[in-house]
Amino acid sequence: MSTSRVINFGAGPSALPQGVLKKAAQGLLNFNDTGIGIAELSHRSKEFGAFLSNVESLIRTQLDVPPTHSILFTQGGGTAQFSAVVLNLLARHRLLYPDLADEHRVMDYVLTGSWSRKAHDEARRLARGARVNVALDARRHSSDGVSFDNVPPHGEYAFSRAPALIYYCENETIDGVQFSPDPDARTSFPFALLPREPGGLLPLVGDHSSSFMSRPIPHLSEHAVIFAGAQKNLGPAGLTILIVRQDCLVDVDAAARLGATPVPLCLSYRLLAQSKSLYNTPSLLSIYITGLVLEQMRELGGLAYFEALNRTKAEKVYAAIRAGEKRGVFQGKVQAGSGSWMNVVFNALGDGAEARFLEGAEKAGMKGLKGHRSVGGIRASLYNAITEADTDTLVQFMEKFVSEADSA
Amino acid sequence: MSTSRVINFGAGPSALPQGVLKKAAQGLLNFNDTGIGIAELSHRSKEFGAFLSNVESLIRTQLDVPPTHSILFTQGGGTAQFSAVVLNLLARHRLLYPDLADEHRVMDYVLTGSWSRKAHDEARRLARGARVNVALDARRHSSDGVSFDNVPPHGEYAFSRAPALIYYCENETIDGVQFSPDPDARTSFPFALLPREPGGLLPLVGDHSSSFMSRPIPHLSEHAVIFAGAQKNLGPAGLTILIVRQDCLVDVDAAARLGATPVPLCLSYRLLAQSKSLYNTPSLLSIYITGLVLEQMRELGGLAYFEALNRTKAEKVYAAIRAGEKRGVFQGKVQAGSGSWMNVVFNALGDGAEARFLEGAEKAGMKGLKGHRSVGGIRASLYNAITEADTDTLVQFMEKFVSEADSA
Known part of the structure; x- marks a missing residue:
């Protein structure tokens, strides 16, 4: 089943780790060997x-x-x-x-x-x-x-x-x-x-x-x-x-x-x-x-691990935006120093570019990249469950989008 | 896993149908072939x-x-x-x-x-x-x-x-x-x-x-x-x-x-x-x-089906209480005509009888029968997911408890 899974860059509810979901699926049927599923267990047990x-x-x-x-x-x-x-x-x-x-x-x-x-x-x-x-x-x-x-x-x-x-x-x-x-x-x-x-x-x-x-x-x-x-x-x-x-x-x-x-x-x-x-x-x-x-x-190394990971992920996406800005393909929406590590927002410039970006991303197995309906644009949410490899997939797609816009 | 499951007579969170839990466990990993688990899906999708x-x-x-x-x-x-x-x-x-x-x-x-x-x-x-x-x-x-x-x-x-x-x-x-x-x-x-x-x-x-x-x-x-x-x-x-x-x-x-x-x-x-x-x-x-x-x-026949089922289940347990009352083993806690179909409450009479009842029930694979801490006694909750066979298991245990109390 996991082969058909897509990368979920949505702003929330957001991606959860696969291993956790598999364990949770078992807990639904039998929580910690109680013989009762977690959704059926008394909260006072x-x-x-x-x-x-x-x-x-x-x-x-x-x-x-x-x-x-x-x-x-x-x-x-x-x-x-x-x-x-x-x-x-x-x-x-x-x-x-x-x-x-x-x-x-x-x-x-x-x-x-x-x-x-x-x-x-x-x-x-x-x-x-x-x-x-x-x-x-x-x-x-x-x-x-x-x-x-x-x-x-x-x-x-x-x-x-x-x-x-x-x-x-x-x-x-x-x-x-x-x-x-x-x-x-x-x-x-x-x-x-x-x-x-x-x-x-x-x-x-x-x-x-x-x-x-x-x-x-x-x-x-x-x-x-x-x-x-x-x-x-x-x-x-x-x-x-x-x-x-x-x-x-x-x-x-x-x-x-x-x-x-x-x-x-x-x-x-x-x-x-x-x-x-x-x-x-x-x-x-x-x-x-x-x-x-x-x-x-905790097993992965706690907040120190995720702080380093999340900083890296965000830096990679912001770098891809800046590279696109130089070619006039992307435009970051937030001033320098104020950008979120969790929700990175930018525009794809030019007629139909945004729709083309979202459509291409979906074909490449990435969902949830549409900005909030009140502000539009593109939003990549990089919560903890988004791996560095997931981020690289996005960044490579962004780079490809820029080079194709260049040659268009 | 389901062989080790017990019957959950708890007052809530309560038993859920096994088939539903199995389907839900799949939905956690992939909801309706979206490639995204239900807990990760956007509520605005x-x-x-x-x-x-x-x-x-x-x-x-x-x-x-x-x-x-x-x-x-x-x-x-x-x-x-x-x-x-x-x-x-x-x-x-x-x-x-x-x-x-x-x-x-x-x-x-x-x-x-x-x-x-x-x-x-x-x-x-x-x-x-x-x-x-x-x-x-x-x-x-x-x-x-x-x-x-x-x-x-x-x-x-x-x-x-x-x-x-x-x-x-x-x-x-x-x-x-x-x-x-x-x-x-x-x-x-x-x-x-x-x-x-x-x-x-x-x-x-x-x-x-x-x-x-x-x-x-x-x-x-x-x-x-x-x-x-x-x-x-x-x-x-x-x-x-x-x-x-x-x-x-x-x-x-x-x-x-x-x-x-x-x-x-x-x-x-x-x-x-x-x-x-x-x-x-x-x-x-x-x-x-x-x-x-x-x-x-809906597939089972909707509310008419469950109304008939729940009436039958409750009648069986109340009948077992009345049979126990005649032998001085049980005592119903609610006046005639006011008894709930969903939560049937009664006492087991005599020193240590209640603890013996609960312990015996647990050994026989039935959990959640302890009355609410504010009122004590025994409470059998018979929500929709409790089958007639589950109810029969409880009733047989009650009958056995009465006959053993008789011979003690």
């Missing part, structure tokens, strides 16, 4: 409990998550977290500053792409009197004034004094923009500039959905909340992973009694933590496959 | 779109869902719906009666077990000034005054005049209590007594999580919302199915401008319907397996 605890430990060890932070598993994707971070951190702010007038509760949003903008819009929907401040809008620094195509320099951010939360999206899947992992780079996230609370903490929220477990997370221990859907680097859709600093596991009912918006049970971080992610039935199958992927990651 | 549309149609046809109602797919389980029904139907009530004082907005809850009580508690958490009325508390009619062990007669219900919602749980998984499907039975749901709106509609909400697709739903077309997790009769955990009457797909933002609580994006019925259940990435794998199960159901 000791077998599943041990598996879940190992998944947590595989994340904690590889990402170096400190004991100050809980690792939680839930459903609903990034969209549910857009709401959850607002409700939980406004509740926390209410408990910290019960007497503050609502108009002095501010949430700071850093806008570098379509997903951070969506999260910002949701904060506005749920704010009920609190203010939403745009701490940065990268479109003001774009090449055309309207696109998200860059991470601006540190001097351009304007944070509030004591915000309830500071929000950023680490990798913008649609726009192909990502913060630099190099703290000295002009396009890194400005951790040093963030407004600290009297106790020294930061109410910092990072959406790491499409870069989670692709490389280490800078300043992880300073985050209040990091969230990520599993369906990019880790597993099937249906699982969301949270890393929450324990002071953010607040009593949302106590906050509601002080006037905060009540928080639906399914969005309360504290309830999730108290129940060890088993308040209600989780998506066992997604957790299972994610666990198998994490186990394989 | 035409292949998945066609599959999802077929899943919808399999539900609509077999349950006879009228065109007035949308069938929607989401995540978060029943717990998320406890909150969603309150927020969406309070928003609807706000739009219908914008000038009503909050204390005149009432939600009616029918309490027949642990799950309807949890839903009621969540309504109280989210009510913000609206009232929660207990239209019925079945504990008042129980044999011991504290247990949920019955469905009371129609005369015991006390509904409000113009409630924002009327809530019931069709089958109580923990307590083993279910409404009778026979409209003339004393223990049926009192549809004729419900307070109608001026237009004749009912704001009726049914939690059908653990009985969905096990038999037809009485008065389906009169419901405002029916919700169900897939992990009982249909598929793996991680998928929630909604049937929502279209007048309940309300503009929650317009309601919020009139003072209603803002509704998180992931809980808005209207947004889900407008995006055809694809506002964000759904749990493709759970939808896939659910689709395979629904296809098999």
Whole structure:
């Protein structure tokens, strides 16, 4: 069956390692010799409990998550977290500053792409009197004034004094923009500039959905909340992973009694933590496959291995774009230093060139290269399961496309 | 591998048909000859779109869902719906009666077990000034005054005049209590007594999580919302199915401008319907397996087949309990006429009898028979994937247990 498989460069749900899928197929029929398939197993069985605890430990060890932070598993994707971070951190702010007038509760949003903008819009929907401040809008620094195509320099951010939360999206899947992992780079996230609370903490929220477990997370221990859907680097859709600093596991009912918006049970971080992610039935199958992927990651050498691999893969594709730019065949869509390792976006120039590119790629066994419908163009997603050989196949196709355009 | 499989009488996640699991294992590697596994496929691909549309149609046809109602797919389980029904139907009530004082907005809850009580508690958490009325508390009619062990007669219900919602749980998984499907039975749901709106509609909400697709739903077309997790009769955990009457797909933002609580994006019925259940990435794998199960159901004869099968299975187990009661070995936990077809609960009497029963059952290849930790005892869950032969295995074990207790 695997001979007919194609290379899946889609932005998510994305490619998964073949070996993992074969093991998962067996687990569907019989999980760890229990005689019951993983999709049929009780989430309260000791077998599943041990598996879940190992998944947590595989994340904690590889990402170096400190004991100050809980690792939680839930459903609903990034969209549910857009709401959850607002409700939980406004509740926390209410408990910290019960007497503050609502108009002095501010949430700071850093806008570098379509997903951070969506999260910002949701904060506005749920704010009920609190203010939403745009701490940065990268479109003001774009090449055309309207696109998200860059991470601006540190001097351009304007944070509030004591915000309830500071929000950023680490990798913008649609726009192909990502913060630099190099703290000295002009396009890194400005951790040093963030407004600290009297106790020294930061109410910092990072959406790491499409870069989670692709490389280490800078300043992880300073985050209040990091969230990520599993369906990019880790597993099937249906699982969301949270890393929450324990002071953010607040009593949302106590906050509601002080006037905060009540928080639906399914969005309360504290309830999730108290129940060890088993308040209600989780998506066992997604957790299972994610666990198998994490186990394989560890065997291959963990995040250091994938960081090096992902850097190499991205560099190869960006080099192919630059080579095509010199011939007037391709055009990168993101400014230098802001390009994502995970989602590389570019245009094929000339009438019908894009359709020709996508069609040729499909014939050559590569799928999912069409850019997001809101921005068009071409997008190559290079998540962990994309091998260097897969990347080489793409790069060779790009080179061939350029040389054929030259001779046309 | 299947020779070592055991019979899974667990209350959910529950048994799935072997043939479906084998097909699903193949789909993990290659979905419908796309060359991409189902867990890796884009939810916006035409292949998945066609599959999802077929899943919808399999539900609509077999349950006879009228065109007035949308069938929607989401995540978060029943717990998320406890909150969603309150927020969406309070928003609807706000739009219908914008000038009503909050204390005149009432939600009616029918309490027949642990799950309807949890839903009621969540309504109280989210009510913000609206009232929660207990239209019925079945504990008042129980044999011991504290247990949920019955469905009371129609005369015991006390509904409000113009409630924002009327809530019931069709089958109580923990307590083993279910409404009778026979409209003339004393223990049926009192549809004729419900307070109608001026237009004749009912704001009726049914939690059908653990009985969905096990038999037809009485008065389906009169419901405002029916919700169900897939992990009982249909598929793996991680998928929630909604049937929502279209007048309940309300503009929650317009309601919020009139003072209603803002509704998180992931809980808005209207947004889900407008995006055809694809506002964000759904749990493709759970939808896939659910689709395979629904296809098999249709081939076997649909709901009529399963209704007859499930009635027979339940009758056999209740008969075995009654036979054990005569010998003082078993004791049924639910009053006559109120017993669930899906979750049959009873006690094994005498010191150590329960542990002996569970241990013997496990040795005989039957798992998941321990009652919920909050109520104890024994619980046999007889969801669709439990065959009549599986049931006979259990009944024979029960008979043997009784005869051995006799001779001891």
